[in-house]
Amino acid sequence: MAICFPIHMSFRIKVGLRFFKFLNEKCPKKIHIRLAAHRVNTSVAVNQRYPKIYTPGEVITSQNEFMRGHGTYEENGDLKSSVAGVREQVNNLISVRPLKSRYNGEVGDVVVGRITEVQQRRWKVDTNSRLDSVLLLSSVNLPGGELRRRSAEDEHMMRQFLQEGDLISAEVQSVFSDGSLSLHTRSLRYGKLGQGVLVKVFPSLIRRSKTHFHNLPVGASIILGNNGFIWICPTINNAEESVGGFIQNLEEVIPRQERETISRIRNCILALAQSKMMLFDTSVLYAYLRNPLSTPYLNCWYQRRWWTSRY
Amino acid sequence: MTLCEAEKTFVLHGVEENFRIDGREREDYRPMELETDIVSHAFGSARLRLANTDVLVAVKIEVDTPFPERPFEGKLEFFVDCSANATPDFEGRGGEDVAIEISNTLSAAYHSPKVFDLRKLCILKGRKCWKIFVDILLLECGGNLFDAVSLAVKAALWNTQVPLIRQIDIDGNNVELKVSELSDCQRLDVKTAPVMVTVCKIGEHCIVDPNVAEEQCSVGSIVVSVSENKFSTVLQTGTGSLHSSTLLDCLKLGYKVAQRLDDALWSTLSKIQPTEDVGFLK
Numbered sequence: 001m002a003i004c005f006p007i008h009m010s011f012r013i014k015v016g017l018r019f020f021k022f023l024n025e026k027c028p029k030k031i032h033i034r035l036a037a038h039r040v041n042t043s044v045a046v047n048q049r050y051p052k053i054y055t056p057g058e059v060i061t062s063q064n065e066f067m068r069g070h071g072t073y074e075e076n077g078d079l080k081s082s083v084a085g086v087r088e089q090v091n092n093l094i095s096v097r098p099l100k101s102r103y104n105g106e107v108g109d110v111v112v113g114r115i116t117e118v119q120q121r122r123w124k125v126d127t128n129s130r131l132d133s134v135l136l137l138s139s140v141n142l143p144g145g146e147l148r149r150r151s152a153e154d155e156h157m158m159r160q161f162l163q164e165g166d167l168i169s170a171e172v173q174s175v176f177s178d179g180s181l182s183l184h185t186r187s188l189r190y191g192k193l194g195q196g197v198l199v200k201v202f203p204s205l206i207r208r209s210k211t212h213f214h215n216l217p218v219g220a221s222i223i224l225g226n227n228g229f230i231w232i233c234p235t236i237n238n239a240e241e242s243v244g245g246f247i248q249n250l251e252e253v254i255p256r257q258e259r260e261t262i263s264r265i266r267n268c269i270l271a272l273a274q275s276k277m278m279l280f281d282t283s284v285l286y287a288y289l290r291n292p293l294s295t296p297y298l299n300c301w302y303q304r305r306w307w308t309s310r311y
Numbered sequence: 312m313t314l315c316e317a318e319k320t321f322v323l324h325g326v327e328e329n330f331r332i333d334g335r336e337r338e339d340y341r342p343m344e345l346e347t348d349i350v351s352h353a354f355g356s357a358r359l360r361l362a363n364t365d366v367l368v369a370v371k372i373e374v375d376t377p378f379p380e381r382p383f384e385g386k387l388e389f390f391v392d393c394s395a396n397a398t399p400d401f402e403g404r405g406g407e408d409v410a411i412e413i414s415n416t417l418s419a420a421y422h423s424p425k426v427f428d429l430r431k432l433c434i435l436k437g438r439k440c441w442k443i444f445v446d447i448l449l450l451e452c453g454g455n456l457f458d459a460v461s462l463a464v465k466a467a468l469w470n471t472q473v474p475l476i477r478q479i480d481i482d483g484n485n486v487e488l489k490v491s492e493l494s495d496c497q498r499l500d501v502k503t504a505p506v507m508v509t510v511c512k513i514g515e516h517c518i519v520d521p522n523v524a525e526e527q528c529s530v531g532s533i534v535v536s537v538s539e540n541k542f543s544t545v546l547q548t549g550t551g552s553l554h555s556s557t558l559l560d561c562l563k564l565g566y567k568v569a570q571r572l573d574d575a576l577w578s579t580l581s582k583i584q585p586t587e588d589v590g591f592l593k
């Protein structure tokens with residue numbers, strides 16, 4: 001299924017370079033206070049066409065041959081939008097895809113999450129969904145052999161494996177009836193994350209693809225979680241990782257070169273997200289390579305925190 | 312949000328390297344956005360956005376009686392409101408501690424007559440004075456609240472229009488004032504109003520303008536408020552203690568950065584055109 005949201009998929013970064021003009025304002029010591037009137041509109045349109053964005057309560061159509069899908073409701077015979085987003089139509093079914101929403105998980109999605117709680121035989125994980133996801137003790141690969149029974153000792157050791165605040169990459173195993181997710185890390189790719197940076201974007205900006213783990217040729221790895229959490233870290237050595245998913249090397253000092261690459265990728269992702277460009281390996285790499293600066297002075301780009309409290 | 316050990320290590324090493332996670336150096340600020348006169352029914356207002364920190368300040372003015380011990384002075388009062396939209400921690404009474412800390416620090420910073428002269432707010436000795444209420448609303452917290460609040464307060468006070476007194480009628484104990492229209496007002500003098508800088512100690516080094524992740528990695532920080540070339544308040548937050556030489560370094564760094572911050576604010580304020588409304592919805 002093609003996701004035409006909100007910019008057309010034919011990705012033309014050339015059009016979108018307006019926002020990189022900012023980066024040339026390289027002035028490390030001066031403090032910038034911009035007036036709101038001088039704000040630059042960073043949204044990028046392909047061929048000057050923006051998709052129409054519906055606001056909650058706006059009439060989508062008054063003809064009643066259409067069926068109402070997600071994000072719509074009927075009132076006085078009109079089909080109205082219940083969220084702010086772009087319209088999607090499949091035959092007679094009209095739905096509105098919200099611009100900003102929490103993550104609605106699907107089985108098989110790759111997610112990046114943060115442990116919020118350690119409970120009986122399970123961890124609670126914040127994955128940017130409406131409800132915290134669960135990671136069962138039985139769905140992780142324990143150190144020292146994959147196929148072994150979970151003993152009472154393992155239950156007592158749970159906090160040694162993963163504790164509150166730890167970041168993990170995982171896959172969605174199943175979706176419960178209330179929409180909360182059950183995760184698993186039963187693969188060597190998944191597990192606890194080491195040193196690096198977490199960036200949060202809208203989940204709708206992550207393009208679904210075959211793999212969400214990318215070793216970028218510029219010298220960094222990214223995990224584009226379907227839930228909008230993106231993990232950027234120094235290039236992962238696959239041989240090293242097969243030890244098991246619970247080892248963090250806190251002694252290692254990441255060299256300046258890699259640090260610069262990571263910061264640049266972070267800022268590129270935020271720049272793309274601010275312009276509502278879809279995120280996948282090519283778009284991130286293009287943005288990175290188009291950045292004309294050798295130094296990553298990109299701190300105009302910051303994370304937009306768009307959710308409020310839980311709803 | 313709690314960070315894991317590995318993330319903290321990454322931040323810590325970045326600060327040591329003088330290359331922070333967003334590519335800034337230790338003394339760099341994130342870019343800010345300022346708008347004044349954003350609340351139409353206030354005497355003065357400003358909104359400052361520092362990356363993810365968003366602060367709205369509105370100033371209102373009332374006629375009041377001066378304190379008996381200070382008959383020649385007006386009054387200045389700060390009130391901080393933490394919106395639960397900012398972080399879920401502010402729900403209920405959660406933001407009270409932060410609010411009180413900020414408003415107390417502001418009162419202390421504006422206390423000295425060399426910083427903000429309250430005598431100019433006196434209307435009639437011992438009888439009438441202006442009372443200025445500065446209401447601060449925290450809309451979002453993205454780290455570095457003190458700096459953002461102090462800048463927004465300064466900008467809002469700069470924007471404030473104090474009505475002129477046209478006529479005073481005294482009839483026994485009754486005092487009647489006739490004030491000018493809103494179109495004919497005078498501005499407050501805020502040239503010496505303080506600017507606060509949070510100097511955060513991470514590892515062995517001090518940084519300014521910490522974001523949320525960096526605030527979590529730090530053991531403590533020093534908030535200095537600088538008015539022109541003088542310190543008006545110094546506040547220590549957090550649990551850690553500081554060596555005297557570190558404290559001195561923090562103060563020096565804070566002073567230096569506060570000068571730059573003040574210059575930046577003035578140059579921005581001077582660029583303001585009267586008819587450039589943006590508001591919240593754009």
